Amino acid sequence: xxxxxxxxxxxxxxxxxxxxxxxxxxxxxxxxxxxxxxxxxxxxxxxxxxxxxxxxxxxxxxxxxxxxxxxxxxxxxxxxxxxxxxxxxxxxxxxxxxxxxxxxxxxxxxxxxxxxxxxxxxxxxxxxxxxxxxxxxxxxxxxxxxxxxxxxxxxxxxxxxxxxxxxxxxxxxxxxxxxxxxxxxxxxxxxxxxxxxxxxxxxxxxxxxxxxxxxxxxxxxxxxxxxxxxxxxxxxxxxxxxxxxxxxxxxxxxxxxxxxxxxxxxxxxxxxxxxx
Numbered sequence: 001x002x003x004x005x006x007x008x009x010x011x012x013x014x015x016x017x018x019x020x021x022x023x024x025x026x027x028x029x030x031x032x033x034x035x036x037x038x039x040x041x042x043x044x045x046x047x048x049x050x051x052x053x054x055x056x057x058x059x060x061x062x063x064x065x066x067x068x069x070x071x072x073x074x075x076x077x078x079x080x081x082x083x084x085x086x087x088x089x090x091x092x093x094x095x096x097x098x099x100x101x102x103x104x105x106x107x108x109x110x111x112x113x114x115x116x117x118x119x120x121x122x123x124x125x126x127x128x129x130x131x132x133x134x135x136x137x138x139x140x141x142x143x144x145x146x147x148x149x150x151x152x153x154x155x156x157x158x159x160x161x162x163x164x165x166x167x168x169x170x171x172x173x174x175x176x177x178x179x180x181x182x183x184x185x186x187x188x189x190x191x192x193x194x195x196x197x198x199x200x201x202x203x204x205x206x207x208x209x210x211x212x213x214x215x216x217x218x219x220x221x222x223x224x225x226x227x228x229x230x231x232x233x234x235x236x237x238x239x240x241x242x243x244x245x246x247x248x249x250x251x252x253x254x255x256x257x258x259x260x261x262x263x264x265x266x267x268x269x270x271x272x273x274x275x276x
Contacts (some may be wrong), residue, residue, distance in 0.1 A: 046070035057230075063240060064264060072154065079150040084159045085143055094118065094144035097137055099154075106266050107137065114141045114264045118148045121155065127193075127225035127262035131233060131244065135269030138229040142195050145227055149193055157193040163202050185211075189218045199230040200247030216252055220259055228260060 042141065045051040049068035085092075092117045094114055099107030118123055128145070130138040146157035165188065171180045188194060196215075204212060219226055232244040234253075244254040 046074075051152070068116070076151050076154050079154065079156055080147065083146055083150055083157045085147070086121055086159070086161075089139060089143045089159075092140045092143040094141070097140050097144060099137070106140055106264055110137075110141060110263050110265050113148060113261065114145050118145055118152075119194075121153065121225075124225065125261075126258070127227050127260040129226075129228045129230065129256055129262045131230050131262060131266055132265030132267075133269070134231055135271045136265045136267045137270065138265055139197055142197065142227045142229050146193060146195050156185055156191050157195065158191040159195045160188060160197065162196055162198045162200070165200065166208050166211065167195075185215070188215055189222075190224075193227065194219070195227040195229075197229050199228050200232045200244055201230075203247060209252075212248060213252060216255055216259070220255060226256075226260060234262070 046068055049055050049070065053068055053071040053074070054065050055068045057066070094111065097111050097114075099105060099111055103111075113128060117128055128142075130142060132138055143159065145161065149155035150157050166185075169181055169184050172179055172184060202208070216226070230244050230247075232242060232247050234244060236243055
């Protein structure tokens, strides 16, 4: 991108770097509406560009602008901050998930499935559905995936707890002047990769099932990946234990078979004996 020097401007040397602090790259786009969630100090001010994301060079009276090397790093940090990862899981990465070293173990295979998804994205065939009992690391791996995608590949991602999401949507019906249903559901529907944690954790009413159907079918039609975790198995185990199909309906479970690769996880509850 080049522009001629305006008339009356002070002459410069053959080459000069400029940076405009205070300007915001247009590529940040829709993330600006979520800027309030970015912790202060997370996005550093670059000494080369002054925080503008552009470095301007003046050569022979013509100004040339190019992206500063800090732009990608800062944009990805902003993407991660806007992903909504709860503080409890902020330290979860694929590297910090430490299953048994036995390559035939289910936890090792689960980590490899997560790593493969990250390496191949966006040329992946659907998303992932982690199924297993409490405390085996389902959410850890799922968060590790969206952390990797945001920081390493610049992919917009969002974390949603299934229960909190439904409660937040319900609150919009009684909050005068607050967020609307559209405000809450639009990022769930349109963000490139969405993590839906604890699917089936609450019994779905007719309204909740309709909302979940809307989310899954819309993302299915738009071919947007879902990363899902659930404590409910596909096959009945203990007496009285419900299956995922019973929690979310046969129709939606069938759709998820097509949308997500199922990753089974088993093991000891790592939270036992662990201080909060």
